[in-house]
Amino acid sequence: MAHRLLVRRIWMLSAKDIRCLPASTAASSFSTSSLQSAATRASFLSPSRSLPRSLPHTSCREVSFNVQDHEDFTVRVLNSDLPVLVDFHAQWCGPCKILGPRLEKAIAKQKGRVAMAKVDIDDHTDLAIEYGVSAVPTVLAIRGGDVVGQFVGIKDDDELDVFVGKVIGQ
Known part of the structure; x- marks a missing residue:
């Protein structure tokens, strides 16, 4: 259960970051990330690999x-x-x-x-x-x-x- 919650949070963070990028960059990032296999995404969350201390932050002016x-x-x-x-x-x-x-x-x-x-x-x-x-x-x-x-x-x-x-x- 906790694993699914972590995956969902990371996945949603990635989607938010993509929406804040300029259109051309977002399109290329989205197509690249959509081509990643489930195994690659799962390996990112494996216990042997630790999460980064700070998550990447994009500058996105919110309305x-x-x-x-x-x-x-x-x-x-x-x-x-x-x-x-x-x-x-x-x-x-x-x-x-x-x-x-x-x-x-x-x-x-x-x-x-x-x-x-x-x-x-x-x-x-x-x-x-x-x-x-x-x-x-x-x-x-x-x-x-x-x-x-x-x-x-x-x-x-x-x-x-x-x-x-x-x-x-x-």
């Missing part, structure tokens, strides 16, 4: 990310070159679970012109207080370190597209 701490918020949101929509949410919030996927869909339509940061208010209460979040879901639009727009509650897809369009300056 949507979870904020880890105040420093991460400062680096990835306030100092970002792109406008960033900050989704203040909570795990127990039903409307947040509805808005999150809608917001990600609206962000994805912009094809990298805007990013989205997710802040769980239970984990990062200090950020919620700092930005005056009194209800969830609350979405702030931040450009150049300044709040340029915000809304509270659920919006439909069209309203989200209009909001995101205003943030990026369309």
Whole structure:
């Protein structure tokens, strides 16, 4: 069971790394890795061979990310070159679970012109207080370190597209 879990994690990591590569590189990497035999993959995981200390990391700018701490918020949101929509949410919030996927869909339509940061208010209460979040879901639009727009509650897809369009300056 543990062996299958390890294989799945390594396999998924490889698939994620391939998706972050440029199209020509990803295609050649995928075709090469798909030609590997199962025996070769299994030999990589054999007990006689140890796993590398650090896994390879490719630089892949994610459109949507979870904020880890105040420093991460400062680096990835306030100092970002792109406008960033900050989704203040909570795990127990039903409307947040509805808005999150809608917001990600609206962000994805912009094809990298805007990013989205997710802040769980239970984990990062200090950020919620700092930005005056009194209800969830609350979405702030931040450009150049300044709040340029915000809304509270659920919006439909069209309203989200209009909001995101205003943030990026369309």
